[in-house]
Amino acid sequence: MSDSTSPITFDDFLKVDIRVGTVTRAEPYPEARKPAIKMWIDFGPEIGEKRTSAQVTAHYTPETLIGKQVMGVVNFPAKQIGKFVSECLVLGVTDAGGGVVLLSPDQPVPVGGRMH
Template sequence: MADEITFDDFLKVDIRVGRVTRAEPYPEARKPAIKMWVDFGPELGEKKTSAQVTAHYTPETLIGRQVVAVVNFPPRQIGRFMSEILVLGLSDSQGDIVLLGPDKDVPVGERMH
């Protein structure tokens, strides 16, 4: 179990839903990954990331999918690609990542409550 945090600590993490608008293989990555561009609506616009999700997804299956991401981390260099967000997921029984997303369509940019 992680360290206990306060509600104010939780509110500092900006978690929002976005829609994948573009996705490409990332063969230069050390571990198999996919580059994704995610639209968070007019307030935040489009942000990009790299995610190790190749066991369950292809670039084609990601396009149009709603995903949940932390949008207020500083950008991070992943190889030659600058990642601006952290898309959230869980490990399945094999250790492969399954993306988190709403089970019903919601407006892009909606912040998690």
């Protein structure tokens, strides 16, 4: 069994803070090695706004991301990605063609809500 499928404890799962946020701003990131979009995401009053970049250009444009609710990990340390600092990790799944489809609630929910 590989590490990615090895069982973890519930306490391990709780360490990953996954919240819902709303994309408030998005713009192309042409300096990225692979096509990407920079996003600013409002995770509510407890977390605040965090920014990230993601390789989601197969299905999204900056304009289509504004107002979209997304799921993101908010307790990773900041990471320098080129000239941009990423403060969270948006979650997605790769489709059959290799494009990333973002994970989001299927109904509107309050920003900052923790996944459980």
